[in-house]
Amino acid sequence: MKSIGETLIDQLQEHDAEVVFGIPGVHTVELYRGLSSSNIRHITPRHEQGAGFMADGYARVSGKTGIAFVITGPGLTNILTPMGQARADSVPMLVVSSVNATYNLGLGLGHLHELPDQLKMAQTVALSSEQVTKAAELVPAVDNAYRILNTERGGPVHIEIPLDVMAHPFDHNPKEHTASSKPYTPIDQIKAAVDLLETAKSPVIIAGGGAKHSGDLITQLADSLDAPVVQTTNARGIMHKHPLGIPASPSLAAVRSLLKQADVVLGIGTEVGPTDFDMYQNGEFPKLSRFIRIDISSEQLARHDTTIGICGRVEDILPELLSMLPSELKSDGLNRASTTRDAAYAELTGDMREQIGCLETIRDAYPNAIVVGDSTQPIYAGNLYYDHDRAGGWFNAATGFGALGYGIPAAIGAAIADPKTQVICLTGDGGAQFTLPELMTAKDEKLPILFIVWNNNGYREIETSMIDAGVDVVGCDPNAPDFKHVAASCGISYQSCTLDDGTLETTLKSADMTNGPAMIEIKIA
Structure with a gap:
């Protein structure tokens, strides 16, 4: 007889799940027992925030639900930010987490990863958050999650399973899934x-x-x-x-x-x-x-x-x-x-027009590409005015929740969803540092993503806002790493250029993605 954790994997497969993003942990071992024998592909990020953003990028490109597995406590708190982004942008995301054993929930005994009320915390962000405490509750919880994801606006849903429940045998005969009714036409x-x-x-x-x-x-x-x-x-x-x-x-x-x-x-x-x-x-x-x-x-x-x-x-x-x-x-x-x-x-500033010109150069160098952006100057400019050449091929975190660090992992999710299409990540030097380790996930999976780093040596958009507001600039000049050495340490190819040297187009076209990702650093004076 399969366990409840194994049966959850079966239920996800019945809902056409293809990919799960997650970091295995002691508190999710029983989920991975079922995952290893399934047809679901597992992608290992370097942080739960990366798992959530990857699920987001995957969902936007594939049209399917992005799924993430996280451990109880810090795993869930780390993924709350991507869940907030998914809610703001109506992106279908299913987060499955463990939680401590039922007999010590809420007692404050100091168990590993313990929170006062994890379910209630998730409910502040998720469209729905359910706890499965016995076999009879599993299938209805999964069906309800997909009902919300398939028939409503979209966003994050959450299912948590206590550690002691996850390993229990699935000793229940579930009813067949109810077919979705035809939507009413007004x-x-x-x-x-x-x-x-x-x-x-x-x-x-x-x-x-x-x-x-x-x-x-x-x-x-x-x-x-x-x-x-x-x-x-x-x-x-x-x-x-x-x-x-x-x-x-x-x-x-x-x-x-x-x-x-x-x-x-x-x-x-x-x-x-x-x-x-x-x-x-x-x-x-x-x-x-x-x-x-x-x-x-x-x-x-x-x-x-x-x-x-x-x-x-x-x-x-x-x-x-x-x-x-x-x-x-x-x-x-x-x-x-x-x-x-x-x-x-005509309303745009000269700097914005220059940045939009860079976007157009990228678009023309890689027609029909998916461009995934972080909150950085050319992305802000493009959101104001930019004509992309692929429907659904321009998205970023500068709308809705506005989470920094989105670009790199979301681009990985996009590339997993559509491996035949060129994916380009455009991130700033500041935003890149939020999720820089996820470059290794792209390397692990040999994904031919072009990571473009707009390096203006700090939080330039925030600095401009401070100046415009008459506030002394503080905290906007963090040092960036040497991206050439970052790329080398990750085993990915690297090139650099400036806007003034006129080599952006040739640099873009010469990026080497034969063995996986590549990086181009655009250095801004």
């Missing part, structure tokens, strides 16, 4: 939205991260409405070079002006969050006239004033909406989109 709301859109003279579409896999449908909709499409950070790439596309942030004045002048705005898969819509925190985002929203979460739809809220998956709603719309409506969309793009770019 036809009345879709018809009402069509009525508004048909009469619109200056419609605008806002596409968010929930729309990144529906680029063809959104392009078709934009062409039908003759409507400009503003793409938030996580939607970049869905309309690369399309004349109706606006790859610019709603935080820019030009984009806000376009939205203010629109008589109907259709928001698709966006939470209208401040990290996209009010980066400068000036509170000047306009009240939208006749605002239609499509979102998978009814709670999310209720958080903003909405004329018509359509609850459902974007990929289910858009075909219905398109089938009811006339094929050709005119609203001077091409001119409005072109004018907005030009005006938005």
Whole structure:
């Protein structure tokens, strides 16, 4: 008879789990008993935070749930930051942890890795956190986790199993998994939205991260409405070079002006969050006239004033909406989109334009690549204005939770999810130092990731913010390691260049990833 820990692995396989990210520990041994004989691939990071960010990057690229195994106590506290990032960006993540034996939980006896109430702590971040105390609870807990991950907005869910329970025999006959019911299609709301859109003279579409896999449908909709499409950070790439596309942030004045002048705005898969819509925190985002929203979460739809809220998956709603719309409506969309793009770019500083130029050089050197970013200057600039050439191929931690150290491990997760696509990690010298040891995971797995380090010798973005606020600069100049020696110690190839020497393009194209990852350091004066 299998144990509860072994049966958990069987249950994950039934839900099509392919990869688990985790660091084996004394408190997860019973999980690994089942893992070794399964078809699930195990990736060993160097820190539980790395495990969580890898699961995040894997989920964003694969469209599946990212799974991480952690030990009780410090394992769970270390992964709380990635769980926060996953919650902010609606990324499906399943964290499975151990917890101390049931007979001493909460007693404060000083057992190894003991916390006062681990479950309650996880519940502050997770969409759901359940403890399995007997065999009969295991399958319902796993099914409930996947129900949340597959039918709701997405985010982290948590299951914990006490040490004494994990090794118990699975002496229970589970019921068969209940089939998911077909999602309800709100036809009345879709018809009402069509009525508004048909009469619109200056419609605008806002596409968010929930729309990144529906680029063809959104392009078709934009062409039908003759409507400009503003793409938030996580939607970049869905309309690369399309004349109706606006790859610019709603935080820019030009984009806000376009939205203010629109008589109907259709928001698709966006939470209208401040990290996209009010980066400068000036509170000047306009009240939208006749605002239609499509979102998978009814709670999310209720958080903003909405004329018509359509609850459902974007990929289910858009075909219905398109089938009811006339094929050709005119609203001077091409001119409005072109004018907005030009005006938005004109708002950027010279440094931002230079950084966006670097992004474009990277994009053109590696077409159709996945670019995973950390919170660093060119990423901030790109989030304001950058047209990527792959839907879902531009994402970073500078939105939502904003966790530093995201880039390196998330790029590893992305490369595991799609080994046939070039993955590029763009991180700053400061952010890289949060998760630098994860380079060894990329080396272990022989992943051909190109790690680009933007080395401006400190926390330059924070320094600029301090200066702008009239605050004396303190703590923004930590020394960076010698990245050439870091790369050598990890056994990965290394090159460097500056922005002034004109060699960025040739350096990018000559990166050697034949035996695994490579590093390029861009040295900023």
